[in-house]
Amino acid sequence: MRGLIVSVVCMAVAGLAACSSSTRAPQGPGVCYHVVRDGEEVRFNVLAEDVESIEFCAARLEEMRLNFLRMGGSTREIAGAYQGQFIFIERAGVYFGQTLEGGRFFALARTGDGRLAIPGAIQRTPAPETAD
Structure with missing residues (x-):
């Protein structure tokens, strides 16, 4: 029983050590x-x-990215940070994450003309039905 407790504690410490190496x-x-x-x-x-x-x-990050592209730059994806959160500007939209290396969640989508919008705010009109 004591060996089981020691192994569980060691695994927990190893897990915490792995998490602490990520960039904040x-x-x-x-x-x-x-x-x-x-x-x-x-x-x-x-x-x-x-x-x-x-x-x-x-x-602001998207504005900076577009200005760099207008000046001849080629970087299409950039990263930023705000109050302990990371921001990732990518082709599909904007993602937020707790760490630089960890998981990300989708926050803003690109509209058809390239602007950013909240995903639920984008409404698509249904395609007209055709009579056969």
């Missing part, structure tokens, strides 16, 4: 960061301050 976002209130990954190094560059919400930070 800064907690600065209202600060929107652009995240740059350079090999093993991760840098957090301040993009904007006094940002109201994570959605506004995502909009």
Whole structure:
């Protein structure tokens, strides 16, 4: 019985150690960061301050991405951070995550013209029925 308890405790400690190695976002209130990954190094560059919400930070990151593309850049996916959350701007839309390496959840979708919108707000009109 004692061996079982020791093994369970060791597994729990190993699991916590694996979780602690993941990159965490800064907690600065209202600060929107652009995240740059350079090999093993991760840098957090301040993009904007006094940002109201994570959605506004995502909009600022999208604006930065589009400006870089207009200047001839080729980066289509970027990452950012806001109050302990990571923001991932990708082709399909915007994803949020707790860690840089961990899972992500879908937050904003791209509309037909490339803008970002809340997924439930996009309404598609049904295709007209054709008579055979």
